[in-house]
Amino acid sequence: MTRSLSFSLPVTVVVLAIAYIYFSTVFIFIDRWFGLMSSPGLLNAAVFTVVALMCVFNYTVSVFRDPGWVPSTYMPDVEDSGNPIHEIKRKGGDLRYCQKCSHYKPARAHHCRVCKRCVLRMDHHCIWINNCVGHANYKVFFIFVVYAVMACVYSLVLLIGSLTYDPEKDEEQTGDSFRTAYVISGLLLVPLCVALSVLLGWHVYLILQNKTTIEYHEGVRAMWLAEKGGQIYSHPYDLGAYENLTMVLGPNPCSWALPASGHIGSGLRFRTAYDYASAASMSE
DSSP states (O other), X not given: OBOOOOOOHHHHHHHHHHHHHHHHIIXXXXXXXXXXXXXXXXXXXXXXXXXXXXXXXXXXHHHXXXXXXXXXXXXXXXXXXXXXXXXXXXXXXXXXXXXXXXXXXXXXXXXXXXXXXXXXXXXXXXXXXXXXXXXXXXXXXXXXXXXXXHHHHHHHHXXXXXXHSSHHHHHHHOOHHHHHHHHHHHHHHHHHHHHHHHHHHHHHHHHHHXXXXXXXXXXXXXXXXXXXXXXXXXXXXXXXXXXXXXXXXXXXXXXXXXXXXXXXXXXXXXXXXXXXXXXXXXXX
């Protein structure tokens, strides 16, 4: 499912940054280091182009793909023995109900104040894609970040290499325009490499724990309350590192780097540690 897109300044900035980094990497860094028509130049240009295309494709999908909305007809079945998790309000203990959308919210769903709708398995609202990151587009958002880190690090290596290769000849041939391109690229790439690497590391941690950003912050509070009451808090959706990976990226490791999403289900119900506990008790 896709959604309509209005003008967004952050998205425009990202598109322009991607275009600038690509053209400066291929036609300046690679060309001046290897020579664009040489075998090493063509090889590096081809590899970088593939990484850049995957980055652009996944970014486009994450922008346009609907993150998954809660159906207006959704109604939790509290008598369903196959669904042991029914999230409740912090105050009152009632089933979670969105007053703004006028319907119940399934587990892991939250209301986005920007999109003005409830999002399935909402992670956060990202201004850089002008969209929520939720159930239907979380994997493609994560893959975009992976390829973005690869592209930025690759480009930075090529930038440094082209500066250090034959510095005397480089000093003679470097004009003001090239110097400007190097300065702008450095100012873009260094912060992007740091910021995107931190973002990637954060989401790798979340995936291995089978948490969203919202659930992480809620879990910190729940852990504090549990310890205060002498109990131990356990995240109910944590199925183990490998199972958590397959929940997000899919059961086939060969498709982890592709934006395939046939494994994600409806987003209204998720497997929990209680499912495995009940299955184990039944088998005994």
